[in-house]
Amino acid sequence: DAKTTQPNSMESNEEEPVHLPCNHSTISGTDYIHWYRQLPSQGPEYVIHGLTSNVNNRMASLAIAEDRKSSTLILHRATLRDAAVYYCILRDSGAGSYQLTFGKGTKLSVIP
């Protein structure tokens, strides 16, 4: 899977929007962009995924750059429960691989 780069940590105030960036300059045309998060002492949790177009779901929005070399996970209104490590993961639909390859992710702190 292609490599992703994320900031080690970010802070946000409660009830403010949060933009979590991810760079993936070597992304291929068949790579899906997935975001998972891991709350403290819990298993990873799916957040959102996309291929080319921006995506919205009840948890977040995913904005994908036109050249697909970067993406941004947007939490519209951070809550204390959103404090977690957020992972940006590329998954190649052509590789036939089943695994999720986690990096170090971005640790998001939410300030009350």
Add this chain to the structure above:
Amino acid sequence: EPEVTQTPSHQVTQMGQEVILRCVPISNHLYFYWYRQILGQKVEFLVSFYNNEISEKSEIFDDQFSVERPDGSNFTLKIRSTKLEDSAMYFCASSELAPVKETQYFGPGTRLLVL
């Protein structure tokens, strides 16, 4: 909402002992996975399982590890002779269909401590 469950939540064992970690995937899911996370480190893939066979495994998943789906609901990870370095959080996950586009749903994990 359906969820993946894992038992036990914590397990302490002596080095060299066998342990079996248990998981109940979401009922209509067909693909099953084990991951581990050593304290303070990344989540690492161990193995995936589909149609009663291992479909992919990592270098970590050596001969000391095995997986089994003994019945229609459980999915187990066995470590035959535990080592100190096997101490980690072990997560089970499952997905419904074709893995790349599909979401993997993770359980809460089993914390394994090898003494």
